[in-house]
Amino acid sequence: MRSVTILGATGSVGRSTLDLIAREPESFDVLALTARGDVEGLIGLAREVRPRRAVIGDERHYPRLKEGLADTGVEAVAGSGAIVEAAGAGADWTMAAIVGTAGLEPVMRALEGGRTVALANKESLVSAGDLMTRAAAASGATLLPVDSEHNAVFQCLDHLRPEGVRRIILTASGGPFRTWSLDEMRGVTPAQAVAHPNWSMGAKISVDSATLMNKGLELIEAFHLFPVGADALDAVIHPQSIVHSLVEYVDGSLLAQLGPPDMRVPIAHALAWPARMETPCQRLDLVSIGKLDFEAPDMVRFPALALARQALTDGGAKPAVLNAANEVAVASFLESRIGFLDIASVVGDVLAACDPPAPGSIDAVLEIDREARRMAAEVAREYQI
DSSP states (O other): OOOOOOOTTTTHHHHHHHHHHSSGGGGGEEEEEESSSSSSHHHHHHHHOOSSSSEESGGGGGHHHHHHHTTTEEEEEEEHHHHHHTTTTSSSSEEEEEOSSSHHHHHHHHHHSSSSSEEEHHHHHHHHHHHHHHHHHHTTEEEESSHHHHHHHHHHOOTTTTTGEEEEEEEEEOTTTTOOOOOOOOTTTTTHOOOOOOOOOOHHHHHHHHHHHHHHHHHHHHHHSSSOOOEEEEEEOOOOOEEEEEEEETOOOOEEEEEOOOOOOHHHHHTTTTTTOOOOOOOOOOHHHOOOOOBOOOOTTTTHHHHHHHHHOOOTTTHHHHHHHHHHHHHHHHTTTTTTEEEEEEEHHHHHHHHOHHHHHOOHHHHHHHHHHHHHHHHHHHHOO
């Protein structure tokens, strides 16, 4: 039996993980579930799963959490520090699915524990990739990617002979505006941007997919996850979301991982690794699919991808600045304060103006994040509609 902690249990990745665990309850012992503010969701999951501990980050919700779990035997705990503590409580396998920079300290604590960490928190590697990978190397922790693209690369990569890899190619659906002109995209509404054609995701990541910033962030993640240089990383538009990523080798071979657009597939791979487990996901019928299309991303209509590539090339603190500015810009768009095309403009302006030294600690990353967010809020006001 493998002990498990799920950081960010009430989100889509956390719930998908629990769905898989419920199908093989004899294989897993859930130590802790955490959530930031969804106390009712956490209560419901804790009553169903019966972990040893349930942690709510927002301390204002502690009385309700304690009341909701009073008859269950599940320990109710609150506070950001309690989430970090849960991350370091020694689970064999930790799902890191907290959204945003709130996940940095918990992910670091889990990695320092030297066990297996399934990573679904982009910000950890985008903002603090060097720090995270060094921590994993020092403790001997196993870092398993859960994003469908990086998990696909993990499955296709020859980990023993990485020198044989010529290129890693991440696929992108292209989002809902793949065929729209710039003029058409100027009028995009938040409701249109969060309506992803293939995946069921939260609002922020859906907007990132629509701008292609999500693919840019994933290129930065891939740089830290896999032993190749930035110039060996590429992205291609694949509207069907069937091929999740590819690895090209020096002999001309191209290996791809295919699967349905269902996050339970990569989660199951990470949860059972190095074995495999059954999932309820729909099986691919390649005959009915008929064809798979690929095209180059348009950097003019989707400049966010180019901004992310430049941040990766510049290195240092630039990826952390990129991530922070993008979060503020996306939030401003979702609140209808700036236009869809203004998201990349805000990020570009902040990247041009903010150039702090490379961070040497998580505290330094968080300080860079705070300053970049402050600047992005000011810049966003200049684009306000």
